[in-house]
């Protein structure tokens with residue numbers, strides 16, 4: 324019996340009694356450590372939150388929709404609360420004013436990234452987005468990526484009538500997409516748009532970086548897209564080693580999948596960078612790196628070599644932009660189509676606005692954006708209602724500080740609940756209703772800026788998304804080009820399910836029952 328109740332360890336047999344003693348010692352140590360809680364300066368409040376279990380903390384309560392549970396908890400414990408995930412304390416921020424106070428007013432203090440085990444495995448620990456570095460070298464690299472993005476997007480287009488490269492590439496890709504949808508409709512009578520949109524959005528980034536475009540059936544690209552989706556699923560279930568550090572030394576299936584996915588993703592990017600190195604705009608990057616090296620020397624930062632141009636550096640930049648850019652924009656477009664087929668009356672209003680403002684003679688341009696108020700309001704409502712990035716990427720504090728009277732220690736991991744802000748009853752009337760008109764002035768003649776600025780989707784402050792403008796432009800141009808020519812619906816008897824499935828980016832259930840009707844063909848010259 325004793326033999327049956329024992330485990331075989333690498334050193335031999337461990338009895339159940341030994342396991343029980345070890346657990347008791349662990350729990351006792353845990354309680355003793357807790358009783359020596361950090362002293363906080365006089366006059367400041369101690370962070371509070373739900374009580375957790377030893378070792379696992381509040382993990383069980385968070386369940387499969389942590390953004391909803393943390394929103395509920397914030398109603399009890401307030402905008403600044405502390406939970407425990409595994410053995411790691413986590414500060415959870417809610418409420419737009421509190422989040423602005425932290426990420427904007429105290430930007431330098433809340434700009435860090437926590438030292439999570441998973442983050443070490445992304446981009447070899449050199450990722451702009453996930454590495455723990457937030458000093459001068461990180462600043463220089465962020466600037467480099469921002470400048471690269473700017474060059475690839477807003478530079479004038481040399482060989483087309485478009486106003487800039489981004490407009491040229493998105494218009495072209497959206498046109499391919501229209502033709503592909505029409506072909507699928509003819510051949511199969513129904514289709515899943517996600518599978519094609521993801522290739523089009525990826526093509527925009529590839530075109531901007533290397534002038535490469537993939538066919539909609541390219542197996543290499545599709546397998547990379549599947550990898551990225553798997554990655555999202557693994558990341559959504561959370562990596563226990565991030566929150567119970569001792570687990571990183573034990574073999575784990577989740578961690579193996581995570582590492583494999585990262586390796587494959589890196590080698591995919593490495594391969595396209597190698598193939599297209601000659602067409603990469605290295606001169607521009609070299610100018611930027613030179614000025615950054617000067618900047619680092621001025622600031623007396625030790626590691627200017629870290630930002631010197633190399634193949635690996637280009638791979639890293641592309642990796643950062645690629646990884647962050649294609650999944651978010653595709654997800655935004657995919658949610659947009661789901662809302663359009665769920666609310667056909669809203670789709671009709673967008674069609675009417677496009678007909679009146681642009682008509683049939685030419686394609687939509689970025690410069691149409693200020694005139695297409697209802698479309699703009701629809702996109703804002705899609706971001707708010709779906710809140711498909713429920714949290715920002717985790718932050719961490721760079722020094723001790725005070726927020727809303729609470730003492731916040733250095734190196735505390737911080738979750739920012741964007742979903743809570745976008746569904747806060749104090750900020751929004753009927754937050755669960757999908758209503759683009761909430762963003763229009765009473766006369767419908769302008770977008771209400773104060774309302775639109777309350778939507779939180781790109782983070783705030785020093786770590787705010789560097790692709791925000793590009794992301795918004797891409798969503799606008801893809802949608803208007805598709806909707807100018809097509810009307811979307813789902814097959815009779817089918818319904819689009821808009822229940823979000825929790826993840827790093829929350830997706831809806833894939834829908835294979837999309838149908839389209841061609842409205843009219845736009846003259847080619849536009």
Ligand code: HEM
Pocket residue numbers: 451452453465468472643644645647648649651652655712714715716717780781782783785786787788789790791793794795
């Ligand atoms: C609809 C589209 C997009 C959404 C909703 C979005 C949202 C976000 C969010 C929430 C963050 C985290 C902010 C934080 O940690 O506080 C982020 C970071 C980032 N995004 Fe985006 N993003 C989008 C598109 C893009 C695009 C198109 C690019 C580049 C091509 C991009 C590049 C980045 C990068 C590099 C970071 C990391 C910044 C840093 O850590 O300093 N994003 N984004």
